[in-house]
Amino acid sequence: MLLFQKHKSISVEQEDRIVKIDVHFKDYFHEMNSFITVNLDTKVILSAEAKMTAAPWDLCYEVLSKMEELVGLRIQKGINEQVQKILSGADGCVHLVELTNDTITTVVQLVDFHRMPKEMPYKEKMQKIKEINKGICHTYNSTERTPKLLSENTQSQI
DSSP states (O other): OOOOOEEEEEEEEEETTEEEEEEEEEESSOEEEEEEEEETTTOBEEEEEEEEEEOSSGGGGGGGGGGGGGTTOBOSTTHHHHHHHHHOSTTSOHHHHHHHHHHHHHHHHHHHHHTSOTTSOHHHHHHHHHHHHTTSSSTTSOTTOOOOOSOHHHHHHO
């Protein structure tokens, strides 16, 4: 018996060095989006808002304006703690924290890849990716390891 389902999607639009990230979340009780705009060069949040299409309680809508407090934050070490302090607790929403953390992860991934020229050879890109991500997960726990791609489609995206 299926007890619960949750769906999330992330869309990124880019104009010059500015990205707008839309994180959509839906479960049996909620449907909401966060829209966060970030400068890829400075990693500063330029705008942040959220919308709820569905929520279980009328009071849920009262926390949406807290997203504005993210504007001006720089995505760097310690950002997750800042987001937690701003968006969680008695005056916050755990789902806004989750959507914002998804945005932060997306920006971190984008910044590293966007700094590499498109014409950079694949092997050189992979070495750079290993250096940037060293220690963040099993695959990148050492620059000495060489992970093998499971799909040629992935290579064309890198």
